[in-house]
Amino acid sequence: MKQYKAEDHTFVICAYKESPYLEDCIRSVLHQNVRGKICLATSTPNQYIAALAQKYQIPVFANPVSEGIAADWNFAVASAKTRLVTLAHQDDLYEPSYTEKIIQAANICQDPIILFSDYWELRGDQKSQSSSVMKVKHLMLLPLRVRHFWRSRFVRRRILSMGNAICCPAVTLVKNAVPLPVFQNNMKSNIDWQAWELISRQKGEFAYIAKPLMCHRIHEHSTTSELLEVNGRQEEDLFMFRKFWPEPVARLISLLYKNSEKSNKSM
Numbered sequence: 367m368k369q370y371k372a373e374d375h376t377f378v379i380c381a382y383k384e385s386p387y388l389e390d391c392i393r394s395v396l397h398q399n400v401r402g403k404i405c406l407a408t409s410t411p412n413q414y415i416a417a418l419a420q421k422y423q424i425p426v427f428a429n430p431v432s433e434g435i436a437a438d439w440n441f442a443v444a445s446a447k448t449r450l451v452t453l454a455h456q457d458d459l460y461e462p463s464y465t466e467k468i469i470q471a472a473n474i475c476q477d478p479i480i481l482f483s484d485y486w487e488l489r490g491d492q493k494s495q496s497s498s499v500m501k502v503k504h505l506m507l508l509p510l511r512v513r514h515f516w517r518s519r520f521v522r523r524r525i526l527s528m529g530n531a532i533c534c535p536a537v538t539l540v541k542n543a544v545p546l547p548v549f550q551n552n553m554k555s556n557i558d559w560q561a562w563e564l565i566s567r568q569k570g571e572f573a574y575i576a577k578p579l580m581c582h583r584i585h586e587h588s589t590t591s592e593l594l595e596v597n598g599r600q601e602e603d604l605f606m607f608r609k610f611w612p613e614p615v616a617r618l619i620s621l622l623y624k625n626s627e628k629s630n631k632s633m
Contacts, residue, residue, distance in 0.1 A: 368472075368473075369473055370449065370450060370469050370473055370604050371386075371469065372400040372465060372466075373400060373402055373403065373448070373470060373519075374402065374415070374448050374449045374450050374469075375402035375404070375448055375449075375450040375451075375452070375459075375469065375538065376402055376403040376404065376405065376446035376447070376448040376451050376452070377395040377402070377403070377404045377405075377407075377454045377465075377466055378405055378407050378443070378451060378452070378453055378454065379395065379404070379406045379407070379424075379454045379456060380389055380407055380438060380439065380453055380454065380455055380456060380458060381406050381407070381408040381410075381415045381426075381456050382409070382410055382438075382444050383410050383412070384406065384412065384415075384454045384534040385457060386423050386488070387419060387456060387458075387460070387583060388414075388456045388459040388474040389418055389607075391419060391427070391457065391458055391460075392422050392424065392457050392458060392461060393457075393467060394459040394460040394461075395454055395460055396458070396629050397399070397462055397524070398462055398463075398464060398465045398466070399451075399462050399463055399465070399466045400465050400466045400469065401465070402448065402450075403446070403447075403448055404413060404424050404627075405422055405425045405426070405427060405445060405446070405590070406418075406419050406425070406426045406427070406439075406492065407426075407427045407428075407429065407440050407441055407442035407445045408426065408427075408428055408429065409428070409429040409432035409437075409441070410432070411426070411428040412455040413555055419537075423620050425579060425625050427442075427445040428623045429441040433551060433576070434551050434554075435554065435557055436455050436549035436550055436551040436553070436557045436590065437549075437551055438451055438520055439445065439548070439549045439557070440547040440548060441547050443539065443546070444547075445540070445547075445549070448529075448546070449536065449541055449542060450466070450468070450469075450472065450481075450538050450539070450540060450541070450542060452464075452535070452537070452538045452539075453537045453539075453542055454535055454538070455534070455582075455624075456535065457555070457583040457585070458488070458535045458580060458581060458583055459580060459581040459583070460489065460579065460580045460581075461579045461580060461581075463579060464483065464579040464580055465602070466537045467483065467575050467577070468575070468579075469479050469481070471573040471575055472538075472540070472573070474513075474573075475516070475545065475561045475570075475571045475573050476517075477546060477569065477570035477571055478540050478543065478570060478571050478573050479540055479543045479565055479570040479571060479572060480532075480537050480538065480539055480565060480572055480573070481537070481538045481540070481573040481574075481575070482532055482536045482537040482538065482539065482572075482574060482575070483574075483575040483576075483577060483578065483579035483580065484504075484507075484536070484571070484574075484575065484576055484577055484578045484579070485533045485535075485536045485579070485580045485581065485583070486581040487500060487580050487581075487582055487583050487584050488577045488581040488583040488584065488618075489584050489585070493578075493581055495578065502529070503529075503531040505531065505572060506525050506528055506531040506576055507525065507531050507576070509521050509524075509558075510522070510525070510572065510574035510576075511574065511576045511588060512560070514574055516571040516573050516574065517531075517571050519566060519567065519569075520601070522566045522572045523563075523566050523567075523610070524588055525535065526559070526562055526563055526566055526610070527607070527610035527611065528619065529559075529623055530556065530558065530559035530601075530620075531563060531583050532559075532560065532562050533556070533580075534558035535580060535582060535601055536579065536582070537558075540570075543568065543570055544565050544568070545564060545565070545568070547562050548565075553602050553605075554602070555599050555602050556599075556602040556605070559606055560606065563606065563609055570608075576622060578610040599624070600624050601622060603620045603623050603624065604616060604617065605619040607619050607620050607623075
């Protein structure tokens with residue numbers, strides 16, 4: 367059993383252009399109960415990002431070539447030199463206990479692949495888990511509340527076959543246990559779901575902490591919200607459901623999934 371320490375973990379904050387939420391994200395990862403490493407990764411280097419990095423004494427890694435979100439995330443993963451990596455999205459916030467709880471979960475695993483927590487939706491200044499999407503995700507993840515099922519490829523794939531219940535910025539990757547590069551550059555919205563599907567085939571544990579340890583911001587300028595506006599998400603959802611189901615079933619679940627995701631729009 368590997369023993370992980372705080373210094374084995376890196377928050378890589380994925381910074382893009384000039385987000386008004388970036389500084390709050392930085393502060394949340396700096397104010398962890400136990401501190402690991404922190405850095406910024408960006409494909410849009412600018413004075414705003416540089417000034418915040420200097421203010422908080424955080425190193426910045428600039429991707430010289432911007433080839434989409436997946437490439438940016440893969441660059442961010444590669445920027446971290448520790449065994450455990452969390453891709454922090456610039457709009458999101460982390461509870462002070464996030465790193466501490468992730469390390470604890472890693473240390474009760476024999477072979478962790480990914481470790482992830484429950485999360486809040488953040489709309490404006492309001493934290494909530496009351497949306498229909500959140501309620502469905504909690505039901506989907508119920509089996510992983512039982513530690514025995516963390517090792518079950520069957521269980522994790524059945525969960526993923528019904529949708530993506532795993533929030534990307536709530537995930538910590540175990541770098542030597544996941545195939546690299548982690549993300550494929552053929553989607554805009556379901557990049558993470560596609561990655562979890564591939565990783566779910568690996569031998570090891572999907573460790574789930576059934577406590578909200580971060581806040582995922584929902585706002586009208588987020589990539590997910592923009593894709594929902596133009597129905598770009600439905601095609602990607604159908605692509606993913608086909609990995610688990612025959613065509614008629616995949617189309618039916620995709621339609622139900624589309625209707626449930628309407629609550630992702632800002633209120």
